[in-house]
Amino acid sequence: MHKLWASTYKEFLLLVRDLGGIAILFIMPLLLLIVITLVQDSTFRTISDVKIPVLLVDNDKGEISKNIIENLSNSNSFEILQESSEVEAKEAVFAGKYQLAIIIPENLSASLQKKVDQNVEGILSKFGLEENSSSIAKKVIPQQEVRLYFDPATQTSFKSSVKNGIDKMISKIETESIYKAFQNELGEEDSEPIFDTENFIAFKEIFPTKNNVEILPNSAQHNVPAWTLFAIFFIIVPLSINMVKEKNQGTFVRLRTQPINYATVLGGKTIVYLGVCIIQFTLMLLVGMYLFPAIGLPGIDVSGKLPMLYTVALFSGLAAVGLGLMLGTIAKTQEQAAPFGSTLVVILAALGGVWVPVFVMPKLMQFVSMISPMNWGLEAFYDVFLRNVGFVKILPEISLLLLFFLLMLLISIIYNRRKNAV
Amino acid sequence: MIEINQLSKKYKNADFFSVRNLDLKVEESEIYGLLGPNGAGKTTLISMLTSLLKPTSGTFTINGLNFRENKNELKKLIGIVPQEYALYPTLTAFENLQYFGSMYGIKGEILKKSIAEHLEIMGLSKFANKKTSTFSGGMKRRVNLIAGILHNPKVVFLDEPTVGVDVQSKNAIIDHLKLLNSQGTTIVYTSHHLNEAEFFCTHVAIIDNGEIILKGIPSELIKNQENATSLEEVFLAKTGKALRDYA
Numbered sequence: 137m138h139k140l141w142a143s144t145y146k147e148f149l150l151l152v153r154d155l156g157g158i159a160i161l162f163i164m165p166l167l168l169l170i171v172i173t174l175v176q177d178s179t180f181r182t183i184s185d186v187k188i189p190v191l192l193v194d195n196d197k198g199e200i201s202k203n204i205i206e207n208l209s210n211s212n213s214f215e216i217l218q219e220s221s222e223v224e225a226k227e228a229v230f231a232g233k234y235q236l237a238i239i240i241p242e243n244l245s246a247s248l249q250k251k252v253d254q255n256v257e258g259i260l261s262k263f264g265l266e267e268n269s270s271s272i273a274k275k276v277i278p279q280q281e282v283r284l285y286f287d288p289a290t291q292t293s294f295k296s297s298v299k300n301g302i303d304k305m306i307s308k309i310e311t312e313s314i315y316k317a318f319q320n321e322l323g324e325e326d327s328e329p330i331f332d333t334e335n336f337i338a339f340k341e342i343f344p345t346k347n348n349v350e351i352l353p354n355s356a357q358h359n360v361p362a363w364t365l366f367a368i369f370f371i372i373v374p375l376s377i378n379m380v381k382e383k384n385q386g387t388f389v390r391l392r393t394q395p396i397n398y399a400t401v402l403g404g405k406t407i408v409y410l411g412v413c414i415i416q417f418t419l420m421l422l423v424g425m426y427l428f429p430a431i432g433l434p435g436i437d438v439s440g441k442l443p444m445l446y447t448v449a450l451f452s453g454l455a456a457v458g459l460g461l462m463l464g465t466i467a468k469t470q471e472q473a474a475p476f477g478s479t480l481v482v483i484l485a486a487l488g489g490v491w492v493p494v495f496v497m498p499k500l501m502q503f504v505s506m507i508s509p510m511n512w513g514l515e516a517f518y519d520v521f522l523r524n525v526g527f528v529k530i531l532p533e534i535s536l537l538l539l540f541f542l543l544m545l546l547i548s549i550i551y552n553r554r555k556n557a558v
Numbered sequence: 559m560i561e562i563n564q565l566s567k568k569y570k571n572a573d574f575f576s577v578r579n580l581d582l583k584v585e586e587s588e589i590y591g592l593l594g595p596n597g598a599g600k601t602t603l604i605s606m607l608t609s610l611l612k613p614t615s616g617t618f619t620i621n622g623l624n625f626r627e628n629k630n631e632l633k634k635l636i637g638i639v640p641q642e643y644a645l646y647p648t649l650t651a652f653e654n655l656q657y658f659g660s661m662y663g664i665k666g667e668i669l670k671k672s673i674a675e676h677l678e679i680m681g682l683s684k685f686a687n688k689k690t691s692t693f694s695g696g697m698k699r700r701v702n703l704i705a706g707i708l709h710n711p712k713v714v715f716l717d718e719p720t721v722g723v724d725v726q727s728k729n730a731i732i733d734h735l736k737l738l739n740s741q742g743t744t745i746v747y748t749s750h751h752l753n754e755a756e757f758f759c760t761h762v763a764i765i766d767n768g769e770i771i772l773k774g775i776p777s778e779l780i781k782n783q784e785n786a787t788s789l790e791e792v793f794l795a796k797t798g799k800a801l802r803d804y805a
Contacts, residue, residue: 138660138663138665139660139661139663142657142660142661143657145657146646146657149653150649153649153689385642385643385645385646385647386642386643386645387645387646389610389640389642390638390640390705390706391661392609393608393609393633393636393638394633394658394661394662395633395634395661395663396661556610
């Protein structure tokens with residue numbers, strides 16, 4: 137025990153004497169969290185403050201194009217910039233000056249009207265309501281297309297969302313045109329609509345509740361756990377460098393000649409670096425709770441969740457420290473440890489679902505994700521933060537994190553023993 | 559005190575043995591110098607005796623304890639002063655010594671007292687609370703020595719303890735080792751300073767190509783070598799004047 141305490145104290149001194157290192161350890165993750173949350177915040181807002189400029193070429197100049205422009209403007213997501221030439225609009229978008237151009241074809245209103253009229257008349261004639269059904273000759277009306285040009289750098293998710301939105305809007309306009317045509321054919325006046333064009337079937341998202349209050353997810357609640365975990369796992373870089381330095385300084389050689397087992401050496405490092413993880417976590421929580429609301433971001437609510445959040449942070453920290461110990465044991469130079477460690481964290485974050493949710497990953501990657509400690513940590517944090525679960529629900533995840541730490545520790549000890557066996 | 563039997567070491571992928579079938583006996587309270595040109599096998603031998611390297615074959619005992627069966631007990635008996643400054647540069651001299659002393663199981667006031675005494679003898683008391691990164695080479699060597707002897711080991715292994723230091727520091731180190739030896743500590747050390755070894759060691763062994771080519775009391779070795787007036791002349795007569803560059 138005395139040796140473990142001495143090792144811990146030594147690690148503490150080494151850490152606090154490197155003020156630059158400490159600043160990087162604590163400040164950079166906070167900066168990362170703030171920047172990412174600011175960037176992602178608009179995604180989570182119902183009404184965005186940001187309007188995306190969109191080029192629109194109106195070759196129709198009819199009722200439908202007017203309707204489309206009105207709908208787009210009312211969506212509050214787009215700033216409509218009218219452009220006269222499709223070629224110029226296309227060039228501007230493909231050059232990356234704009235994300236999107238919408239080209240409304242010539243005679244869209246007229247063609248749609250003809251098509252709808254033809255269909256309505258056809259239906260009515262079947263019911264014998266049309267005066268001279270035999271005189272209706274079905275003409276072929278060519279299909280019209282609204283062309284969309286996207287900046288090649290635009291992300292697929294944005295494209296899909298825009299395409300879906302426009303598709304829905306056009307369907308609604310078409311439906312309204314059909315109803316209107318029926319109304320005209322039935323001789324009703326436009327001023328008194330006889331068809332209700334609003335959707336009959338609506339959907340409502342039901343959120344989890346706590347004390348009968350809905351828990352609405354926001355960017356902070358998604359980002360704080362994800363990027364906190366990312367920062368916690370980045371501990372493997374300074375930890376592995378610390379261990380490689382000991383090898384290069386010769387102090388590790390001296391330790392190997394002393395009556396001390398490797399587990400004690402690693403124990404001292406584990407305690408100190410786990411402490412760093414917990415301090416990091418605390419700072420990030422404080423930023424989420426107090427700084428975010430002060431700068432206009434949604435804050436995080438931790439009321440009643442702190443013990444479970446710290447439990448998840450502790451076990452996530454253990455997993456990260458274990459990985460750092462293994463890397464530090466195996467790496468021979470700082471040039472090996474630093475790039476490998478940082479790249480490994482990014483890979484684990486990607487696999488863990490920090491950037492892309494696991495459920496949208498290909499099947500193989502979903503399976504790989506299941507063996508990523510960052511995924512276990514992230515799921516446990518989401519369970520506590522967003523799903524409002526009890527301790528039993530996070531038990532499997534924190535058990536996996538603990539097992540991962542023990543496995544890393546075991547590998548480190550065995551590797552060290554085999555490498556330095558006498 | 560130390561009995562080495564047929565000890566050999568061949569590094570992985572090496573074409574030759576660094577230490578080959580070496581036999582050596584070091585008695586209690588001797589100061590035994592292991593001398594040899596670069597690449598002779600001195601550091602490899604000391605590394606095996608201090609548990610840093612696994613011998614390819616052969617065996618040794620220290621104070622009757624076999625190195626394979628009593629590794630932890632052996633580590634308590636020995637102290638090592640490596641060739642490099644095995645110190646944490648951002649820790650003070652006191653903090654370095656407190657840590658390494660603790661690893662030998664010494665604690666509390668006993669440890670503090672031992673550190674203070676050694677620092678005093680080595681003329682480093684007033685620098686106890688300075689970071690070792692600010693120390694000169696000689697000062698680091700002295701702290702390096704203290705870190706290896708804080709636990710009063712029965713045997714101290716020193717790998718070129720006076721390399722690259724000024725005369726004053728060298729003198730302080732040698733004097734301190736003599737004091738330790740007078741208290742019963744056996745000393746095994748390697749050096750390229752043959753004049754130093756001649757006057758400091760009670761016994762020496764000249765090693766070349768991993769084998770002992772000559773051993774004995776320095777004065778007797780000089781006497782037995784034709785036309786030799788110093789240990790350096792004996793050394794050159796036995797190992798030749800060819801340069802020993804290797805990579």
